[in-house]
Amino acid sequence: MATPTWKNPVIKWIDYRLPIFTFMHGELVDYPAPKNLSYWWAFGSLAGTLLVILVLTGILLAANYTPNVDLAFVSVERIMRDVNYGWLLRYLHMNGASMYFICIYFHILRGLYYGSYKRPRELLWIIGVLILLISMPTAFLGYVLPWGQMSYWAATVITSLATAVPVIGQDLVEWLWGDFVVGNATLNRFFAWHYLFPFIILGLAFLHLWALHVHSSNNPLGIDIKGPQDKIPFHPYYTAKDGFGLGVMMIVYMVIVFFFPNFLLDVANYIPANPMVTPTHIVPEWYLMPFYAVLRAITFDIWFIPAKLIGVVAMLASIAVLFFLPWLDRSPVRSAKFRPLYKQFFWIFVLDCIVLGIVGANPPEGIFIPIGQAATAYYFTHFLVIVPILGVFEKPKALPNSISEAVTAGGGSGKEAN
């Protein structure tokens, strides 16, 4: 990987003083990646692309949106009706958020399956969890902005969670609202924060990439790069592979935007916010539903601690537990491919998350209450009991000697290429 020599005099002049082109060349062109990355490794760059799409469409939407309780709903409808291609911007933004969460969830599950959070990538993982942690409130704030029924009532329910904090709860929630109710001050600051947070996410995404490029990507075998035979330059190999992945994602995204733009939106958000009428069923966007299910799973007080507080703590803990995963999982083997037991528990965990999502989407009554509680209990059991125990007692399969040996046809060990 020699430092490139720049022929263009302008680039040469700049690069001599600020080696930004050399830096980009090193990180995006020469950057050595394992040669066996599957399409599961495309979701990180897809999420990044969607983040950029969201920021750009968001800036254009903000140019036409009015954060005022009397005008917000109508201003969104003006965007839909009177702004040139305003409907396209809005549908790209709204569904882009869903696509972003699809991508980061696949990205996280890939990390869980292939053990990408393990040494030396613990910080990389933690920065990723931080991105998830900030992306969720960002999306929620955006959901509030159109000021439809679901916007208003979701804002009321979610901000009221702050009242669960002992002693200062009520003061805290009023400080959040800027008022004694969810009102104009609330909408104004939600707009400001919704505009601010994505730039924090962009900053974290930069750190995420930086940390990634130190030790390069993990790979489906979960073994380290042993030498040049295991590596290929990012460009053209992974630019081409990610390019195809991007094409497939864009097809799905555009089919939703152009033909089913409201498929993922609750119909009640086309009714203007009305503080006097509570919708029969208040739901967040689909991507928050598993966490909503954890929140509502706690229906019982424990000693003097009220159920609501435990619910809020459980919801926060369901994400916080991810921060500790690199130390909860003691297994030296990264990839589930060589961990026969972990592999099965991984899929049970995926199923558990889907069950939580379904429970979150349904009213907390009847059978959904015990199912939600069982699924919540299992969620934490997975991380706090199953993963630590497997790490110690599971007998992993033999690891291949090198990536190259394992994936190249006739590479020596006779293992199946993957």
Next chain:
Amino acid sequence: MPRFVMSTLVALALSAGVAVAAEATEPPAQDWSFDGIFETFDRGALKRGFQIYSEVCSTCHSLRLVAYRNLRDIGFSEPEVKAIAADVEVLDGPNEEGETHGEDGMPFMRPGLPSDRFASPFANEQAARASNSGALPPDLSLMIKAREHGPDYVYAFLTGYQDEVPEGVELADGRFYNRYFPGNQTSMGPMLGDEAVEYADGTKPTLEQHARDIVTFLSWTAEPEMEERKSLGIKVVLFLVVLTAMLYAVKRKIWSDLH
């Protein structure tokens, strides 16, 4: 807000199952001219639907998000739109002296312009409720997008009135029985029946035809961008399919020396 009100509200919201009303019948799926990704609004139905809105619905329901100029998009000519707009009176003033009311004590009014949004039947919510025995007729601009099953629901609702109230159901005063309405008791009477309006184009004025036409019109008011959206979408998706196929070929070519 007092603390106990807040906590009650949160408790209610968290338990979410707030007094779910009597079960409404699932509306049967209908065939709509604008269903498929290649399909557009039936122009005849749009115009007939506009006629029904003007002659029937607009007595109680506003259409605040739609402007008269938008009617150009469904086939009305410019002079027609001007005439339709000029038919309504909209609030005017203040004049140059700062007066808002004439000597007769009435507010200044002027004829509508194509740039005006549809005039609402009532000046405010209170006036609307006062004229409708306490019920508030909702704005119809987004009605189709604001209900589960959208057009199918509104069609079923408009054709779902029943004179015979099922046994054991106590109909409240001023309510009408409708099996598709959540709770089955609606404050809106059966406004559409056979021959509710007389069609200029000679279409047979049945209840079903009326319902079909008004639903088509309201689907347009809810999604005026639908036709442009679908036609652009087909081009975008076709482009992406070709591009992605080529990207796949490029990927195969580039990776071929590794395998």
